[in-house]
Amino acid sequence: MNDLPQQLANGLLLGALYGLIAIGYTMVYGIVQLINFAHGEIFMIGGFGALTMWLWMPNGTSLLVALPLMILMAVICSVLVGVGAERFAYRPLRGAPRLAPLITAIGLSIALQQAIWAWYPEATKSRPFPEFSGPRLDFGAFTIERGELYLLIAAPVCMIALGFFVSKTRTGRAMQATSQDPDTAKLMGINTDRIIVMAFAIGAAFAAIAAIAHGLRYGEVNFKMGFIAGLKAFTAAVLGGIGNIYGAMIGGVVLGLSEAMATAYIADIPGMEQLGGGAWKDVWAFVLLILVLLLRPQGLLGERVSDRA
Amino acid sequence: MTALLQVEDLKVAYGKIEAVKGISFSVQSGEVVTLIGTNGAGKTTTLRTLSGLLKPSGGKIFFDGTPLNGVGAHKIVAMGLAHSPEGRRLFPRLTITENLQLGAFLRKDSAGIEQDITMCYELFPILGERRKQAAGTLSGGEQQMLAMGRALMSRPKLLMLDEPSMGLSPIMMQKIMETIRELKSQGTTILLVEQNAQAALSIADHGHVMEVGKVVLSGTGEELLHDESVRKAYLGED
Numbered sequence: 331m332n333d334l335p336q337q338l339a340n341g342l343l344l345g346a347l348y349g350l351i352a353i354g355y356t357m358v359y360g361i362v363q364l365i366n367f368a369h370g371e372i373f374m375i376g377g378f379g380a381l382t383m384w385l386w387m388p389n390g391t392s393l394l395v396a397l398p399l400m401i402l403m404a405v406i407c408s409v410l411v412g413v414g415a416e417r418f419a420y421r422p423l424r425g426a427p428r429l430a431p432l433i434t435a436i437g438l439s440i441a442l443q444q445a446i447w448a449w450y451p452e453a454t455k456s457r458p459f460p461e462f463s464g465p466r467l468d469f470g471a472f473t474i475e476r477g478e479l480y481l482l483i484a485a486p487v488c489m490i491a492l493g494f495f496v497s498k499t500r501t502g503r504a505m506q507a508t509s510q511d512p513d514t515a516k517l518m519g520i521n522t523d524r525i526i527v528m529a530f531a532i533g534a535a536f537a538a539i540a541a542i543a544h545g546l547r548y549g550e551v552n553f554k555m556g557f558i559a560g561l562k563a564f565t566a567a568v569l570g571g572i573g574n575i576y577g578a579m580i581g582g583v584v585l586g587l588s589e590a591m592a593t594a595y596i597a598d599i600p601g602m603e604q605l606g607g608g609a610w611k612d613v614w615a616f617v618l619l620i621l622v623l624l625l626r627p628q629g630l631l632g633e634r635v636s637d638r639a
Numbered sequence: 640m641t642a643l644l645q646v647e648d649l650k651v652a653y654g655k656i657e658a659v660k661g662i663s664f665s666v667q668s669g670e671v672v673t674l675i676g677t678n679g680a681g682k683t684t685t686l687r688t689l690s691g692l693l694k695p696s697g698g699k700i701f702f703d704g705t706p707l708n709g710v711g712a713h714k715i716v717a718m719g720l721a722h723s724p725e726g727r728r729l730f731p732r733l734t735i736t737e738n739l740q741l742g743a744f745l746r747k748d749s750a751g752i753e754q755d756i757t758m759c760y761e762l763f764p765i766l767g768e769r770r771k772q773a774a775g776t777l778s779g780g781e782q783q784m785l786a787m788g789r790a791l792m793s794r795p796k797l798l799m800l801d802e803p804s805m806g807l808s809p810i811m812m813q814k815i816m817e818t819i820r821e822l823k824s825q826g827t828t829i830l831l832v833e834q835n836a837q838a839a840l841s842i843a844d845h846g847h848v849m850e851v852g853k854v855v856l857s858g859t860g861e862e863l864l865h866d867e868s869v870r871k872a873y874l875g876e877d
């Protein structure tokens with residue numbers, strides 16, 4: 331196990347990616363008790379937004395120079411789709427039985443995937459995403475790809491900013507109030523419709539930032555990328571305690587580390603030699619989800635089991 | 640003199656079931672008015688409609704001369720109508736101070752807000768001692784104090800209290816009723832919904848008795864307190 335530091339680094343980076351996407355599930359659930367199953371596609375669209383901006387750049391532009399504009403474009407695309415979904419798909423169903431918005435979310439997820447497949451140029455197959463070239467960064471005990479530096483900076487910055495926003499600002503306080511009791515929040519003078527839109531927008535922006543990390547890591551974007559990433563992030567959100575933003579971050583890291591550890595070391599256990607390697611990593615992630623649902627359904631930081639949804 | 644709150648033939652329905660079937664009453668500035676009646680009479684529904692959480696199916700509401708029909712709840716607070724809902728409905732995971740600050744959500748004068756929070760802690764010293772504690776950890780009586788304090792934080796022209804004595808010990812109930820009396824003496828206009836008719840009527844200038852969605856009897860607090868049918872039905876005498 332002398333590659334342990336390397337596996338920990340891999341797991342942490344993967345976990346940071348899951349955690350960023352998980353914020354969108356958990357914030358929306360915390361406020362409207364809806365699992366937005368189209369969130370994976372909102373993430374995917376951010377990736378295509380970033381790619382579009384990259385393709386608009388003149389030939390030979392350095393990726394470092396283009397990156398801020400790519401982030402901006404990704405965030406704009408994801409936020410527009412996220413806020414549009416809230417306004418036109420979910421808001422008309424507020425007060426409807428819980429199954430209705432859930433099915434709408436699944437339908438929206440399929441529609442968005444197919445829209446990119448059909449209308450984005452050459453998106454029927456994976457489109458290459460720019461990568462930072464050069465040797466891996468050497469930290470002594472472990473190395474990482476140059477592109478991972480983006481995630482290493484973006485994830486903590488986003489999380490700290492969100493934590494500050496929610497706990498210290500007036501709007502953040504209003505968001506907490508809305509999530510704890512929406513009717514009473516209205517009686518305080520809080521425009522809860524605006525708070526709901528904001529939750530969708532923040533979740534979408536974080537997903538967009540994560541989509542760029544995903545593109546840099548795998549060197550491509552495709553119309554299906556939101557499915558498995560979304561499912562993993564949803565797992566992270568449940569793992570941490572859905573509705574709790576700190577839970578989403580911690581759930582992401584726990585999931586990422588578990589995947590990395592299981593992939594690397596399960597095969598060393600006598601009798602489990604066939605279960606090693608990357609092909610099994612999704613299995614371990616979902617085994618973890620099932621265990622959490624069985625043993626601690628409220629999640630690691632969840633306070634109580636909600637009877638809703 | 641025009642009333643601060645004027646309710647005319649108000650009707651509210653949940654689907655096809657009419658919970659409030661055309662009631663009219665008014666509240667003058669500086670007055671305490673109470674709605675009494677049994678469970679299911681439509682008292683809470685009436686308050687929730689006045690504060691904009693429910694939409695009326697008919698009738699008119701005027702507050703300070705402005706029609707309230709169709710105005711969103713968060714805008715009604717801004718006009719000076721505060722509602723302390725049934726069952727306290729505090730934000731359980733926020734602290735006492737944070738709950739009070741949310742009561743003043745629409746106010747911009749931070750110095751005035753600080754001052755009012757201090758005043759609230761003078762009115763209810765126990766809240767001051769526990770200001771950093773989460774609201775969900777308070778006892779029922781303390782929660783009711785906080786709910787009233789929070790509603791006062793918006794400096795309302797009209798304070799609506801829904802069942803402030805519900806589920807409280809007799810001593811705590813007395814304390815809450817004393818506080819309402821104190822608020823009244825300071826000139827606060829209050830619309831009080833109560834099941835404890837005796838306590839409510841002895842404070843109120845005017846009272847209305849509600850039964851299955853209608854006002855069946857109105858009068859001054861004194862009159863209703865001595866009315867034979869009220870004594871039989873609500874004060875437990877035969």
